Amino acid sequence: GAVVSQHPSWVICKSGTSVxxxxxxxxxxxxxMFWYRQFPKQSLMLMATSNEGSxxxxxxxxxxxxxxxxxxxxxxxxxxxTSAHPEDSSFYICSTGQVPGEVYNSPLHxxxxxxxxxx
Amino acid sequence: AQKVTQAQTEISVVEKEDVTLDCVYETxxxxxxxxxxxQPPSGELVFLIRRNSFDEQNEISxxxxxNFQKSTSSFNFTITASQVVDSAVYxxxxxxxxxxxxxxxxxxxxxxVIP
Numbered sequence: 632g633a634v635v636s637q638h639p640s641w642v643i644c645k646s647g648t649s650v651x652x653x654x655x656x657x658x659x660x661x662x663x664m665f666w667y668r669q670f671p672k673q674s675l676m677l678m679a680t681s682n683e684g685s686x687x688x689x690x691x692x693x694x695x696x697x698x699x700x701x702x703x704x705x706x707x708x709x710x711x712x713t714s715a716h717p718e719d720s721s722f723y724i725c726s727t728g729q730v731p732g733e734v735y736n737s738p739l740h741x742x743x744x745x746x747x748x749x750x
Numbered sequence: 751a752q753k754v755t756q757a758q759t760e761i762s763v764v765e766k767e768d769v770t771l772d773c774v775y776e777t778x779x780x781x782x783x784x785x786x787x788x789q790p791p792s793g794e795l796v797f798l799i800r801r802n803s804f805d806e807q808n809e810i811s812x813x814x815x816x817n818f819q820k821s822t823s824s825f826n827f828t829i830t831a832s833q834v835v836d837s838a839v840y841x842x843x844x845x846x847x848x849x850x851x852x853x854x855x856x857x858x859x860x861x862x863v864i865p
Contacts, residue, residue: 724795739797739845
Protein backbone atom coordinates (compact mmCIF):
# COMPACT_ATOMS: atom_id res chain seq x y z
CA GLY A 632 0.00 0.00 0.00
CA ALA A 633 0.95 3.66 -0.19
CA VAL A 634 3.69 4.75 2.14
CA VAL A 635 3.36 8.45 1.40
CA SER A 636 0.10 10.28 0.94
CA GLN A 637 0.10 13.60 -0.87
CA HIS A 638 -2.94 15.83 -1.10
CA PRO A 639 -4.48 17.29 -3.16
CA SER A 640 -3.63 15.48 -6.38
CA TRP A 641 -4.53 18.54 -8.39
CA VAL A 642 -5.57 22.10 -7.66
CA ILE A 643 -6.52 25.12 -9.71
CA CYS A 644 -6.25 28.52 -8.11
CA LYS A 645 -6.39 32.14 -9.09
CA SER A 646 -3.33 34.30 -9.33
CA GLY A 647 -2.51 35.93 -6.02
CA THR A 648 -3.99 33.24 -3.80
CA SER A 649 -2.11 30.73 -1.68
CA VAL A 650 -2.21 26.97 -1.97
CA UNK A 651 -1.24 24.38 0.62
CA UNK A 652 -0.03 20.92 -0.31
CA UNK A 653 0.21 18.18 2.32
CA UNK A 654 2.57 15.24 2.44
CA UNK A 655 1.94 12.55 5.03
CA UNK A 656 4.02 9.55 5.93
CA UNK A 657 1.82 6.58 6.67
CA UNK A 658 2.68 4.18 9.47
CA UNK A 659 6.13 5.59 10.13
CA UNK A 660 7.80 8.74 11.36
CA UNK A 661 9.66 10.88 8.86
CA UNK A 662 12.04 13.35 10.42
CA UNK A 663 13.05 14.52 6.98
CA MET A 664 10.96 15.06 3.89
CA PHE A 665 11.88 16.46 0.51
CA TRP A 666 9.94 18.64 -1.88
CA TYR A 667 10.47 18.51 -5.63
CA ARG A 668 9.06 20.54 -8.49
CA GLN A 669 8.66 19.39 -12.07
CA PHE A 670 7.81 21.71 -14.93
CA PRO A 671 6.25 20.16 -18.06
CA LYS A 672 8.63 17.94 -19.97
CA GLN A 673 11.41 18.60 -17.48
CA SER A 674 13.06 16.70 -14.69
CA LEU A 675 12.30 16.80 -11.00
CA MET A 676 14.23 19.49 -9.22
CA LEU A 677 14.77 19.43 -5.48
CA MET A 678 13.28 22.54 -3.90
CA ALA A 679 13.89 22.03 -0.22
CA THR A 680 14.53 19.63 2.60
CA SER A 681 11.93 19.73 5.33
CA ASN A 682 13.15 18.97 8.83
CA GLU A 683 10.75 18.14 11.65
CA GLY A 684 10.89 20.78 14.34
CA SER A 685 13.32 23.08 12.56
CA UNK A 686 13.58 25.32 9.55
CA UNK A 687 13.59 23.89 6.07
CA UNK A 688 16.71 23.98 3.96
CA UNK A 689 16.12 25.49 0.55
CA UNK A 690 18.06 24.79 -2.62
CA UNK A 691 19.73 27.64 -4.41
CA UNK A 692 17.31 29.76 -6.37
CA UNK A 693 14.19 28.69 -4.46
CA UNK A 694 12.41 31.56 -2.72
CA UNK A 695 11.79 30.53 0.86
CA UNK A 696 9.28 33.32 1.42
CA UNK A 697 7.24 32.13 -1.50
CA UNK A 698 7.38 28.42 -0.81
CA UNK A 699 6.67 28.03 2.87
CA UNK A 700 7.45 24.65 4.35
CA UNK A 701 6.17 23.47 7.69
CA UNK A 702 7.10 20.14 9.24
CA UNK A 703 5.36 20.38 12.56
CA UNK A 704 4.95 16.68 13.18
CA UNK A 705 6.79 13.49 12.35
CA UNK A 706 4.13 12.46 9.86
CA UNK A 707 3.21 15.69 8.11
CA UNK A 708 5.02 18.25 6.01
CA UNK A 709 3.21 21.01 4.17
CA UNK A 710 4.28 23.19 1.27
CA UNK A 711 2.41 26.46 0.85
CA UNK A 712 2.77 28.34 -2.39
CA THR A 713 2.07 31.93 -1.41
CA SER A 714 0.72 34.56 -3.78
CA ALA A 715 0.75 32.08 -6.61
CA HIS A 716 1.38 33.22 -10.15
CA PRO A 717 0.94 31.36 -13.45
CA GLU A 718 4.68 30.64 -13.57
CA ASP A 719 4.26 28.61 -10.36
CA SER A 720 2.08 26.16 -12.26
CA SER A 721 3.92 22.90 -11.96
CA PHE A 722 3.88 19.36 -10.61
CA TYR A 723 4.97 19.25 -6.97
CA ILE A 724 5.99 15.96 -5.41
CA CYS A 725 7.21 15.06 -1.96
CA SER A 726 9.44 12.29 -0.71
CA THR A 727 9.97 10.87 2.72
CA GLY A 728 13.19 9.16 1.91
CA GLN A 729 13.88 5.70 3.21
CA VAL A 730 11.54 4.14 5.73
CA PRO A 731 13.40 3.22 8.93
CA GLY A 732 14.19 -0.45 9.02
CA GLU A 733 13.95 -1.02 5.29
CA VAL A 734 16.92 -2.66 3.62
CA TYR A 735 19.44 -0.51 1.81
CA ASN A 736 18.19 -1.30 -1.66
CA SER A 737 14.58 -0.44 -0.91
CA PRO A 738 12.88 2.38 -2.75
CA LEU A 739 12.76 5.95 -1.62
CA HIS A 740 9.10 6.75 -1.27
CA UNK A 741 7.41 9.52 -3.18
CA UNK A 742 3.93 10.92 -3.01
CA UNK A 743 1.78 10.80 -6.13
CA UNK A 744 2.29 14.49 -6.73
CA UNK A 745 0.13 17.59 -6.91
CA UNK A 746 -0.54 19.29 -10.20
CA UNK A 747 -0.94 23.01 -9.56
CA UNK A 748 -2.47 25.28 -12.17
CA UNK A 749 -2.55 29.00 -11.48
CA UNK A 750 -4.91 30.98 -13.68
CA ALA B 751 29.08 18.22 -7.19
CA GLN B 752 26.85 15.35 -8.10
CA LYS B 753 25.30 15.16 -11.52
CA VAL B 754 23.29 12.74 -13.62
CA THR B 755 23.28 12.79 -17.42
CA GLN B 756 20.81 11.02 -19.64
CA ALA B 757 21.93 11.83 -23.14
CA GLN B 758 18.85 10.45 -24.86
CA THR B 759 16.00 12.93 -24.60
CA GLU B 760 13.49 10.89 -26.58
CA ILE B 761 13.52 7.37 -27.96
CA SER B 762 10.98 5.65 -30.16
CA VAL B 763 10.98 1.92 -30.73
CA VAL B 764 8.62 -0.53 -32.30
CA GLU B 765 6.97 -2.98 -29.96
CA LYS B 766 9.06 -6.08 -29.20
CA GLU B 767 12.32 -4.30 -29.89
CA ASP B 768 14.96 -4.09 -27.18
CA VAL B 769 15.94 -0.63 -25.98
CA THR B 770 18.73 0.65 -23.75
CA LEU B 771 18.49 3.87 -21.81
CA ASP B 772 21.82 5.41 -20.93
CA CYS B 773 22.77 7.02 -17.64
CA VAL B 774 26.10 8.56 -16.67
CA TYR B 775 26.69 9.99 -13.23
CA GLU B 776 29.24 12.12 -11.42
CA THR B 777 30.00 12.07 -7.74
CA UNK B 778 33.01 12.49 -5.50
CA UNK B 779 31.62 10.21 -2.81
CA UNK B 780 32.75 6.62 -2.62
CA UNK B 781 29.39 5.65 -1.17
CA UNK B 782 26.39 6.50 -3.26
CA UNK B 783 23.14 5.07 -4.56
CA UNK B 784 21.75 4.91 -8.05
CA UNK B 785 18.10 4.64 -8.98
CA UNK B 786 15.82 4.25 -11.92
CA UNK B 787 12.27 5.53 -11.75
CA UNK B 788 9.50 5.35 -14.32
CA GLN B 789 7.02 8.18 -14.69
CA PRO B 790 3.95 7.31 -16.75
CA PRO B 791 1.70 10.08 -18.12
CA SER B 792 -0.32 10.02 -14.89
CA GLY B 793 2.70 11.51 -13.15
CA GLU B 794 3.48 9.23 -10.24
CA LEU B 795 6.98 7.89 -9.84
CA VAL B 796 7.31 4.14 -10.09
CA PHE B 797 10.40 2.71 -8.43
CA LEU B 798 12.37 0.29 -10.59
CA ILE B 799 15.71 -0.27 -8.89
CA ARG B 800 18.15 1.01 -6.32
CA ARG B 801 21.80 0.04 -6.39
CA ASN B 802 24.58 1.01 -4.02
CA SER B 803 28.08 1.84 -5.14
CA PHE B 804 29.60 -1.30 -3.65
CA ASP B 805 27.41 -3.66 -5.58
CA GLU B 806 28.42 -3.81 -9.22
CA GLN B 807 26.52 -6.94 -10.04
CA ASN B 808 24.18 -6.56 -12.94
CA GLU B 809 20.54 -7.08 -12.22
CA ILE B 810 17.75 -8.69 -14.18
CA SER B 811 14.09 -8.43 -13.30
CA UNK B 812 11.78 -9.88 -15.89
CA UNK B 813 12.19 -7.86 -19.08
CA UNK B 814 14.30 -5.26 -17.29
CA UNK B 815 18.02 -5.39 -16.79
CA UNK B 816 20.61 -2.98 -15.50
CA ASN B 817 24.32 -2.71 -16.23
CA PHE B 818 26.31 -0.88 -13.56
CA GLN B 819 29.90 -0.03 -14.50
CA LYS B 820 31.85 2.08 -12.03
CA SER B 821 34.79 2.31 -14.43
CA THR B 822 32.70 4.39 -16.80
CA SER B 823 30.31 5.83 -14.17
CA SER B 824 27.37 4.40 -16.01
CA PHE B 825 24.17 2.70 -14.93
CA ASN B 826 22.33 1.74 -18.08
CA PHE B 827 18.84 0.26 -18.25
CA THR B 828 17.66 -2.19 -20.89
CA ILE B 829 14.10 -3.19 -21.65
CA THR B 830 13.85 -6.41 -23.60
CA ALA B 831 10.92 -7.06 -25.92
CA SER B 832 9.41 -3.65 -25.27
CA GLN B 833 5.67 -3.23 -24.86
CA VAL B 834 3.36 -0.27 -25.35
CA VAL B 835 2.89 -0.08 -21.56
CA ASP B 836 6.58 0.69 -21.26
CA SER B 837 5.94 4.11 -22.81
CA ALA B 838 6.87 6.63 -20.14
CA VAL B 839 9.61 8.97 -19.01
CA TYR B 840 12.44 7.18 -17.27
CA UNK B 841 14.64 8.94 -14.76
CA UNK B 842 18.03 7.88 -13.56
CA UNK B 843 18.89 9.35 -10.18
CA UNK B 844 21.72 9.56 -7.67
CA UNK B 845 22.04 10.10 -3.96
CA UNK B 846 25.24 10.33 -1.99
CA UNK B 847 26.13 8.49 1.17
CA UNK B 848 26.10 11.54 3.41
CA UNK B 849 22.48 12.27 2.54
CA UNK B 850 21.33 9.08 0.98
CA UNK B 851 17.68 9.96 0.66
CA UNK B 852 18.22 13.33 -1.01
CA UNK B 853 17.89 12.36 -4.66
CA UNK B 854 19.21 14.20 -7.68
CA UNK B 855 17.40 13.27 -10.86
CA UNK B 856 18.72 13.14 -14.37
CA UNK B 857 16.85 14.99 -17.12
CA UNK B 858 14.89 11.90 -18.09
CA UNK B 859 14.41 9.91 -21.28
CA UNK B 860 10.99 9.81 -22.88
CA UNK B 861 10.37 6.38 -24.32
CA UNK B 862 7.64 5.77 -26.86
CA VAL B 863 6.86 2.21 -27.82
CA ILE B 864 4.91 2.08 -31.05
CA PRO B 865 2.56 -0.84 -31.62
